[in-house]
Amino acid sequence: MYADWDAGVARQGRALDTLLTAALGPGPHTVLDSACGIGTQALGLAVLGHRVTGADLSPVSAVRGAREAAGRGLALPVAAADMRALPFADASFDAVVCADNALPHLLTATDVRAALAETLRVLRPGGLVLLSTRPYTELRRARQQSRTAAFARQEGFRDTVWHGRADTGFHQPVLAARRPG
Secondary structure, rough: OOOOOOHHHHHHHHHHHHHHHHHHOOOOOOOEOOOOOOOOHHHHHHOOOEEEEEEEEHHHHHHHHHHHHHHHHOOOEEEOOOOOOEEEEEEEEEEEEEEEOOHHHOOOOOHHHHHHHHHHHHHEEEEEEEEEEOOOOHHHHOOOOOOOOOOOOOOEEEEEEOOHHHHOOOOOOOEEOOOOO
């Protein structure tokens, strides 16, 4: 996916760090990457000093993320976990990241609501959620067979801001939403 994965890790880490700092003040922050995969965002944040925990539905991906972190001298505790049933205590994280279009992979509105409810549960009051999604409208124009994603409004978030791709360094838009404190 990346011509230079390490450069992508660094770029995305800086972009997320900028959003975290703008919303929560200077870090380090405790961050859950709820769909960490092999660690693209988690590693980028960890190298900047954030205390990151990774979770992914794929045990193989989660273990690879931990291995990538260890190879860089970083701590990245990981769990094989479904974002609809996170194995973490209530209010344990300053921020939750769900990037690279993981949320739209859930197939029903009920599943999306369950994942967002779990995100709220593990997020401390005043904490920040960062979601990135693919620009389906653009993809649809380019590839007519692509389908758009539909989302129901999730109660419990405030100060929701969509950041365009140019102002984040991501390839897709990023949603930043605060949990009421």
